[in-house]
Amino acid sequence: MTVWEWVLEILSALLLLATLVWIIALWPNLPDRIPVHFNLRGEADGFGARASIWGLWGIGVFLYALVTAVTRLPASLLNWPVEPRPETARAMARASRHLVRGMKFLLMATLLHLTVGVTAVALGRWAGLTPWFYLWIVALLTVAIGGCAGVYRAGLRLPTAPAARGPDGPWPEVVDFPAARSTILLALTAIPPLIPFFMALRGDATAIVGLVALGPYLLVVGFTFWRPSYYRVTPTHLQIRVGFADFDIRLTRIRRVRPTWNPIASPAPSLRRVAIETDQGETVLVSPLDRDGFIALLRERCPQAVVEGGCGSRR
Structure with a gap:
């Protein structure tokens, strides 16, 4: 022990x-x-x-x-x-x-x-x-x-991530980018549970409703911040595995990639994000720890997309 x-x-x-x-x-x-x-x-x-x-x-x-x-x-x-x-x-x-x-x-x-x-x-x-x-x-x-x-x-601990591309070498076919986690967002998630505590300390009987609601709330927050979260780029797809989000985007559907600090809810447990726009008008926000490397790889594998940031821009 x-x-x-x-x-x-x-x-x-x-x-x-x-x-x-x-x-x-x-x-x-x-x-x-x-x-x-x-x-x-x-x-x-x-x-x-x-x-x-x-x-x-x-x-x-x-x-x-x-x-x-x-x-x-x-x-x-x-x-x-x-x-x-x-x-x-x-x-x-x-x-x-x-x-x-x-x-x-x-x-x-x-x-x-x-x-x-x-x-x-x-x-x-x-x-x-x-x-x-x-x-x-x-x-x-x-x-x-x-x-x-x-x-x-x-x-679900991920196996050792493949080595990043060297100065003159190619990217591996499958590259995993661990998701960045923001301590600011984590701190903000601690605010809602304080409300029923405050109500209970004041003797408000309705505090029990908030305390019961903490169960599903903590489940969602805990799953989001504790599940191994990553973004996997394959030769054909971007796979997003963050919290309850578990979906793929075909690389051929991506039309624009750009850095952003957009704070809206998304499968991105950090505010240092990348906005990915698809051919159907959807915008998905992700937060890879190596944002520049992530953008550089999408620049290489999505020739049809407008890619901004990273090591350069292409329009």
Whole structure:
């Protein structure tokens, strides 16, 4: 295990132990009836015997044991999003371990917060679960979606890209251009999830709608930024593989190629882009990391197109 995995394991065990210590410490002071259910506002709307708090801790122990067992399963028994290859198996196994151990840590943290909330409401110290409880739910969704995307990304790791053309040599027949990723765009995607957080902290019950909507939102964003993204130029096609975008453009259909900073939505996770216009009036924006090399290759393979930028221009 890596150092990070050891840290997560130790913290998870400490959180489970802290939950037990908390229950034992407050057990003599708990009333006969304690909350066993909370509504979306965090208000207690169901009560049961105080012994039910041991059932809550028992669920935590079960989840801890279950997730721990999953981390020890042979790789052949796991359900992978893509079939591991010899060159990707190690990275996929590491990514899956990080995902599972991260989930275990968050589950134990959620358990501790819930236990503290139950006892605090039972003793009259809290009116209900604090809005901060929603943060654990969002964190679990984020780690689950991001972790699965990480495993998927590790499984689709591209083979070593072909060498670029030398000073006097030709391009290979198939050339892969990795997609550039903008930290600015990544930072902007973090703004929408903050809105339901703010609403939850203000006690707005409708915040739960935004928190639930974060699931598909994080799926799209995570898939876009974590899927191995590239643009493959073959002798006949430009293949675009970015996020959920998976389509081809025949090189003979390309009429114009030019650099751009156009910010509209497109299969381009960076603002440093290339606009590709086709014979049907469509404009596709892409963001290859080597923009000049990408334009130079299209200049060579699309003699019918007007190509701007790169190492020169042709009109």
